[in-house]
Amino acid sequence: xxxxxxxxxxxxxxxxxxxxxxxxxxxxxxxxxxxxxxxxxxxxxxxxxxxxxxxxxxxxxxxxxxxxxxxxxxxxxxxxxxxxxxxxxxxxxxxxxxxxxxxxxxxxxxxxxxxxxxxxxxxxxxxxxxxxxxxxxxxxxxxxxxxxxxxxxxxxxxxxxxxxxxxxxxxxxxxxxxxxxxxxxxxxxxxxxxxxxxxxxxxxxxxxxxxxxxxxxxxxxxxxxxxxxxxxxxxxxxxxxxxxxxxxxxxxxxxxxxxxxxxxxxxxxxxxxxxxxxxxxxxxxxxxxxxxxxxxxxxxxxxxxxxxxxxxxxxxxxxxxxxxxxxxxxxxxxxxxxxxxxxxxxxxxxxxxxxxxxxxxxxxxxxxxxxxxxxxxxxxxxxxxxxxxxxxxxxxxxxxxxxxxxxxxxxxxxxxxxxxxxxxxxxxxxxxxxxxxxxxxxxxxxxxxxxxxxxxxxxxxxxxxxxxxxxxxx
Ligand SMILES: Cc1ncc(C[n+]2csc(CCOP(=O)(O)OP(=O)(O)O)c2C)c(N)n1
Ligand SMILES: [Mg+2]
Numbered sequence: 001x002x003x004x005x006x007x008x009x010x011x012x013x014x015x016x017x018x019x020x021x022x023x024x025x026x027x028x029x030x031x032x033x034x035x036x037x038x039x040x041x042x043x044x045x046x047x048x049x050x051x052x053x054x055x056x057x058x059x060x061x062x063x064x065x066x067x068x069x070x071x072x073x074x075x076x077x078x079x080x081x082x083x084x085x086x087x088x089x090x091x092x093x094x095x096x097x098x099x100x101x102x103x104x105x106x107x108x109x110x111x112x113x114x115x116x117x118x119x120x121x122x123x124x125x126x127x128x129x130x131x132x133x134x135x136x137x138x139x140x141x142x143x144x145x146x147x148x149x150x151x152x153x154x155x156x157x158x159x160x161x162x163x164x165x166x167x168x169x170x171x172x173x174x175x176x177x178x179x180x181x182x183x184x185x186x187x188x189x190x191x192x193x194x195x196x197x198x199x200x201x202x203x204x205x206x207x208x209x210x211x212x213x214x215x216x217x218x219x220x221x222x223x224x225x226x227x228x229x230x231x232x233x234x235x236x237x238x239x240x241x242x243x244x245x246x247x248x249x250x251x252x253x254x255x256x257x258x259x260x261x262x263x264x265x266x267x268x269x270x271x272x273x274x275x276x277x278x279x280x281x282x283x284x285x286x287x288x289x290x291x292x293x294x295x296x297x298x299x300x301x302x303x304x305x306x307x308x309x310x311x312x313x314x315x316x317x318x319x320x321x322x323x324x325x326x327x328x329x330x331x332x333x334x335x336x337x338x339x340x341x342x343x344x345x346x347x348x349x350x351x352x353x354x355x356x357x358x359x360x361x362x363x364x365x366x367x368x369x370x371x372x373x374x375x376x377x378x379x380x381x382x383x384x385x386x387x388x389x390x391x392x393x394x395x396x397x398x399x400x401x402x403x404x405x406x407x408x409x410x411x412x413x414x415x416x417x418x419x420x421x422x423x424x425x426x427x428x429x430x431x432x433x434x435x436x437x438x439x440x441x442x443x444x445x446x447x448x449x450x451x452x453x454x455x456x457x458x459x460x461x462x463x464x465x466x467x468x469x470x471x472x473x474x
Contacts, residue, residue: 171202
């Protein structure tokens with residue numbers, strides 16, 4: 001809300017002030033006071049119980065407790081009217097109980113059950129109840145703050161008397177999105193109250209180590225009102241928030257600051273551009289513009305009590321305008337939904353146009369295609385292709401090796417035992433076997449060697465020729 005429109009709500013020295021005597025609290029009955037206390041205790045008990053379940057590993061995900069902060073949420077929620085909204089961060093149990101959510105769906109949500117308020121999919125950080133204008137817990141620090149501006153925008157757009165309360169921790173105030181939201185909230189004069197719940201720490205970091213200056217005072221940079229209060233005193237919370245809520249709910253367009261001619265021009269330009277696109281939006285603006293112009297002219301013209309319609313008559317006229325606008329919108333939708341000539345149906349006898357379908361055909365000779373494919377390859381840096389030479393065995397080498405070891409071999413040794421010692425694998429082994437076998441045949445042919453194989457694919461045995469002559473005698 002803009003500071004221009006209200007008195008500054010600043011932090012005064014309130015020590016010694018009895019806030020239970022403030023008008024918003026003085027009217028509370030004993031039962032209502034006990035009711036506030038009971039709700040705070042309910043939050044405390046709910047959290048103590050959930051902590052035990054969490055420590056017993058019954059609850060998954062995170063569990064952020066609100067213990068010690070109960071007076072803030074319960075105080076604020078107790079002031080909520082029909083058109084007020086609430087949104088907060090992940091420390092959201094107190095606000096949920098504060099808006100009146102039942103504890104069973106909340107506990108079920110912690111346990112990840114489908115009976116939970118978010119069907120068990122949100123857990124501790126995502127309690128939601130739109131039916132109570134509770135727009136939930138949010139896990140991204142500061143993420144709910146622009147959404148709070150959106151809730152307030154909705155209230156203002158619908159012309160309702162209400163406000164949004166968006167809660168955040170002290171650490172969240174340093175988030176960029178928070179300042180973007182402040183800016184828009186102030187620029188558009190939105191009925192939103194940003195509540196900083198300062199518990200002194202953001203995770204393990206103290207406020208003095210993470211934040212410069214006063215947190216609430218940053219609102220002054222946006223020309224917004226701000227106030228501080230003791231969050232552990234529910235009476236003080238209620239007194240402060242009541243003041244701010246009233247300021248926010250009373251936000252209105254200040255007609256006296258609106259110049260009529262630029263306004264008319266702005267609307268005409270807009271209507272001209274919208275007419276091409278959407279008739280019903282242009283209609284909305286036309287009605288709004290007409291009403292603003294009318295109300296403004298009422299301010300400028302001298303008062304003529306006899307001719308002035310009463311507020312009731314004006315409200316009736318406005319309602320009538322809105323009904324007419326609604327009817328126009330319906331009619332325009334119906335007209336647009338009708339079948340259209342030359343699109344959905346055609347006049348009898350009118351020639352049907354031939355449908356021309358265009359398909360691109362590309363012609364490319366094979367040579368050009370291959371050149372194009374090779375182009376990226378050619379652009380690459382040339383690299384040397386190194387072939388590692390393989391160690392291959394020649395026939396002569398194998399015959400030499402065979403002759404050398406033939407003398408020391410016992411009679412009938414397998415061909416494998418004649419292979420040279422091979423370091424490589426694959427090709428080298430195959431080359432050694434092939435050349436040894438070829439050399440064997442060569443030596444058999446020369447009469448130096450005898451060769452035996454007992455069946456197809458059976459091992460091949462070798463022995464020296466002279467040995468064979470001796471052995472065959474025995
Ligand atoms: C954008 C983003 N940054 C960091 C985190 C991790 N994180 C979770 S809680 C937290 C501290 C927030 O502190 P504060 O705003 O003071 O809230 P508190 O927990 O004290 O209520 C951080 C940094 C997050 N959830 N979202
Ligand atoms: Mg904090």
